[in-house]
Amino acid sequence: MSKIKFYFILLIATVVSISSCNKDDNNDVVVTPPKPFGEQYALDIVAIEDYLKTNYISEIVNNPGFPNDQDVTMKKITDTASQPSLWSYLNSPTLPRLTSRNVSLHGITYKVYTLVIREGVKGGSPVAGGEYPCNVDAVFAGNKGTLLDGTVFYSSNNGQVQYNLDGTSHDGGTGVIRGWSEGFPQFKTGWLSSKNDGVVVYNDFGVGVMFLPSGMGYYNDVKTGIPAYSPLVFSIKLYALKRFDHDADGIPSFQEDLDGDRYMNSFLKGVSNPDDTDKDEIPDFLDFDDDGDNYATRGEVKDANGKYYEFDKIPDCSGNQTEPTRKKRHLDATCIKMNQ
Structure with missing residues (x-):
């Protein structure tokens, strides 16, 4: 008998033997899939x-x-x-x-x-x-x-x-x-x-x-x-x-809760997200560019000296810092950004 044929027969016998031992010893691992x-x-x-x-x-x-x-x-x-x-x-x-x-x-x-x-x-x-x-x-x-x-x-x-x-x-x-x-x-x-x-x-x-x-x-x-x-x-x-600032843009995450309901969803595809300004399916608290204008948010919320504004003092495009209903400039894609 050739060595090749001998080793092939030995391999088959070994596999059969191992399989038989597992069944006889009742050691089979049964993986139950999670319920729906x-x-x-x-x-x-x-x-x-x-x-x-x-x-x-x-x-x-x-x-x-x-x-x-x-x-x-x-x-x-x-x-x-x-x-x-x-x-x-x-x-x-x-x-x-x-x-x-x-x-x-x-x-x-x-x-x-x-x-x-x-x-x-x-x-x-x-x-x-x-x-x-x-x-x-x-x-x-x-x-x-x-x-x-x-x-x-x-x-x-x-x-x-x-x-x-x-x-x-x-x-x-x-x-x-x-x-x-x-x-x-x-x-x-x-x-x-x-x-x-x-x-x-x-x-x-x-x-x-x-x-x-x-x-x-x-x-x-x-x-x-x-x-x-x-x-x-x-x-x-x-x-x-x-509090945390998840995207390190200078705005604490809780202040990027645009609708103020204290709940922010993460990466929900195809779902309208009230906390996603530019609708890129990345919520603002995880988005380094909230308004999608290709300017990083962290640069839009600093003054001319490079200091972060207090959140309530972030200006709109005209520089207004007091109007309660103003659109802050980091959320306004049409605003020309100067402090980048």
Whole structure:
């Protein structure tokens, strides 16, 4: 027998042997493709709305100056006369208020519910509070995550952790799931004070709960304490925020939210974006040339000495800096730019 024929027969035998061992040992790796998003969302929204209709706020801790201040506990309703459901707060003119927001993602439209218990107010501290984050800012927040059955998978009142709502880990922050960027902009930050021992205290911060379909969370990923396809409930306390300038054009990203709704979409092809001046499908907060005139925005928002204007003082093409309805020159493609 030739060497070539011998090695060929040996190779075939080896492959058959290996294949047989894998089957006999039951070690085959089976990869299950993710469920269609629309199919899973249909299940999630039913489960979430059932939770909202059958649970109530059983306790809100009032303990100013301590980590557990404004901790929220929800339980199953046992007495409909004295325990108003979370659903009963839907679109309430007063707080608590349950709101819903439609979000286009994964080729479907999600409904995301947020319960605003305390919006957050501005205090008398020299360190001002009472600011809304936009969905690409960073927040410092307490949060408790639970499943719909009440199982707690995470809890922290550490106000020193930076959570990046844009989902990235830049600037030393922790990227978060998409659902957080939909809920947090409905709350205001508190204000800071300190005790005699130097411990920082957060006051009058926003308090509420987010109810997230699995597609706005971890979906088919399994995390510690979180099974695949789990809708999530997050009780949150918004202590403080941090602004970014994503495109380094001298204008903080939150000030490039043209319609002022605190939500900016990124790279949505074929979708009208109110925060995209030149309609190039790049939102202004990521666009180095907002008006598409081939002049970099960062050069259009500087004075003749190369100093950045305060945002409210950016002039229009005529140099007007006070008219509230003026079109600022970095958003006017017809304006001849002098300071480049």
